[in-house]
Amino acid sequence: MNAPETDRLSTCYPILDQLSASARARMLQRVQWMRVPPGAMLFDDQQACEGFPFVVEGSVRVSKCAPNGRELPLYRVAPGETCIISSSCLLGHEDYNARGVTEAETLLMMLPKAVFDEMMDERPFRDFIFHLFAERIADLMQLIEEVAFRKLDQRLAALLLGKGRTLHVTHQQLADELGSVREIVSRLLKNFADQDLVRLSREQVEILDPAGLRRLAAEGSPKV
Known part of the structure; x- marks a missing residue:
């Protein structure tokens, strides 16, 4: 990790600057930075969830896949946004039930599961996760309405x-x-x-x- 990457992370996710200095330092010492090419599968159905991704650059397309190969796009994770599937799997200790694929070259900061669990004890981080969780649920409800009624x-x-x-x-x-x-x-x-x-x-x-x-x-x- 270098200073430019940390600065970009703070720009995309200013909530991290609200963490206590000790919590932020502990988190940044244990994260994993990943630069992923376009079209790479970050996770798939029935795969164990090993961490929580912060998208700093690029985007990830999350979709539900049927056995016959059809896909239903659920949402995209752009810089500054979060993946509701990852958060729900980590909070519920469940495997993934969807697929995530990069749409372009993507820079990620991956928060390991153990660190994610620790950060949930920090109120700013917890509020951030649940706030964006609610936003994603609203987006998914709109998608359900479109599929069902339009x-x-x-x-x-x-x-x-x-x-x-x-x-x-x-x-x-x-x-x-x-x-x-x-x-x-x-x-x-x-x-x-x-x-x-x-x-x-x-x-x-x-x-x-x-x-x-x-x-x-x-x-x-x-x-x-």
């Missing part, structure tokens, strides 16, 4: 918006984001193209009618 065409239209006029993305990547399958997403995209909402080409979606997509995201489409 039609897939609405969710796809909402996903396409806000990413610029041209998206360089495959149909499979969009399906993964939605927890669906490529064939269904391809059919919906073709329907969007038939309505002149988008123009499709190889690994690219061009937004032609953002207002139309917004209406679709809000109301759904009777044509699908």
Whole structure:
């Protein structure tokens, strides 16, 4: 560990500066710094949870995987955020029940399980964990509502918006984001193209009618 890394850690997680000097020193002496390439699996279903990750750079995509290979993205862990799956596994002494994969080169500070348990005795750290735990639960509840109550065409239209006029993305990547399958997403995209909402080409979606997509995201489409 060096000074620049410690400074970046404090910038991302200012709560750590609220720890007592002795607690912070004990923690930093025992952490593990990891630089992980994109596409690396940090943890998987049924794997023992050995520590709590602090993301300093990059991002981690956490998803629930089915035996048939389908995935439902749950959330991303960006710098300054926490992984609710890791915290729940550590607090409940359970194995992982989801998969975490890096989306880009990622710099992590890994807090070993024993150190995590010790830090939970520090009120600032404990409050930080439970506060972000509550935020993640709210995010997951919103995801459940979207999956349960919104039609897939609405969710796809909402996903396409806000990413610029041209998206360089495959149909499979969009399906993964939605927890669906490529064939269904391809059919919906073709329907969007038939309505002149988008123009499709190889690994690219061009937004032609953002207002139309917004209406679709809000109301759904009777044509699908």
